[in-house]
Amino acid sequence: MPGLTAPLSASTVPFPGDVPTHPLLVIDHSLIQAHDPEELDRLWEAATQLGFWYLKNHGLDEEVARMFDVCAEAMDLPLEEKMRFEIGDDGNLFGYKARGTIATDKNGTRDNVEFLDIAQDDAFSWPVVTHRTYPSVVTTHMADTFTPFMRKSAAVNAIFLTVFETRLGLPAGTFAALHDPARPNGGEARCIRTPPHQNSAGVGAHTDFGSLAIVNNRLGGLQVMPPGTDQWLYIKPVPGYAICNIGDTLAIFSAGILRSNVHRVMPPPGAQSQFPRYSVSFFTRPGSDIRLRALCEESSLIAEAAAKAPEGLYDPGVTAREWLMRRVRNLRRKNREGWLDSQGTEHEGAKGH
Ligand SMILES: O=C(O)CCC(=O)C(=O)O
Numbered sequence: 001m002p003g004l005t006a007p008l009s010a011s012t013v014p015f016p017g018d019v020p021t022h023p024l025l026v027i028d029h030s031l032i033q034a035h036d037p038e039e040l041d042r043l044w045e046a047a048t049q050l051g052f053w054y055l056k057n058h059g060l061d062e063e064v065a066r067m068f069d070v071c072a073e074a075m076d077l078p079l080e081e082k083m084r085f086e087i088g089d090d091g092n093l094f095g096y097k098a099r100g101t102i103a104t105d106k107n108g109t110r111d112n113v114e115f116l117d118i119a120q121d122d123a124f125s126w127p128v129v130t131h132r133t134y135p136s137v138v139t140t141h142m143a144d145t146f147t148p149f150m151r152k153s154a155a156v157n158a159i160f161l162t163v164f165e166t167r168l169g170l171p172a173g174t175f176a177a178l179h180d181p182a183r184p185n186g187g188e189a190r191c192i193r194t195p196p197h198q199n200s201a202g203v204g205a206h207t208d209f210g211s212l213a214i215v216n217n218r219l220g221g222l223q224v225m226p227p228g229t230d231q232w233l234y235i236k237p238v239p240g241y242a243i244c245n246i247g248d249t250l251a252i253f254s255a256g257i258l259r260s261n262v263h264r265v266m267p268p269p270g271a272q273s274q275f276p277r278y279s280v281s282f283f284t285r286p287g288s289d290i291r292l293r294a295l296c297e298e299s300s301l302i303a304e305a306a307a308k309a310p311e312g313l314y315d316p317g318v319t320a321r322e323w324l325m326r327r328v329r330n331l332r333r334k335n336r337e338g339w340l341d342s343q344g345t346e347h348e349g350a351k352g353h
């Protein structure tokens, strides 16, 4: 009966209490800024053990709230308008990624998520276009929503990078130079929308391509597999907390000392599955022309770690741009050759590529 029960909404249906979750370390950004020694130790532990942590007191609440609103509005644009900005199969990532274009497993299962990826370079150079143009809602809200969200998120990540380079024994400013926003780079904001009532992975198991991610979630679905286990654990969204993680390019620069851990996005658990799921992320990535390699000459700690690692693991022989494009190309279903499962069955999409 109307009035007796409050209407269900995504913000009032809680994350269920009976699914396995990971108790991520909680890092207080204001204590990191104040160089609190214990907090710096905890950040280092989080970054090297799991590669994921919660971040509180980050000062991004208003910017993130605006991003959720504007991203929902942008995703509501007609599909044909969004498709004018589709990223295609050549390895580009900035723009719109339609549902069903990425394989979420080796059998080529189609993903069910839409992405809108907006380059940091475009947001920072706005209204000058550095890489490309975007759907109308993004253009309308670049200056009041995307640019401030990215500027603040980039500043948070810049502080993390300073902490990490100190701990790694790198000369001051090494990571700042590798991620200099003044030179073209792969940094971006990403909005993701998953429709309600799904039963397969939205984003398949992956490690992030770049250096650092800040993920903002209201509904569950993000899962992490702790090292040495084969169990997926949910990362429960906590109001006011962002979820931060290390990506592959920081793992490469540090010869694996900083951990880029596997994760995926499943449909929201329990009653939350009846709502569309939105997430708002920011990714810091290296300068496009930076050659990816462990920074052995710059740090004896990294040199020691690299010496123990399998040959070539932290020296992929490509620039950050080539690395990103290769990883994105490999995700697209159209570029995956021979959809062969363990029975040798060829799946749709295999031919002609
Ligand atoms: O939507 C999320 O919670 C995380 C998305 C993610 O892992 C990614 O975009 O790399």
Ligand SMILES: [Fe+2]
Pocket: 206, 207, 208, 263
């Ligand atoms: Fe990710």
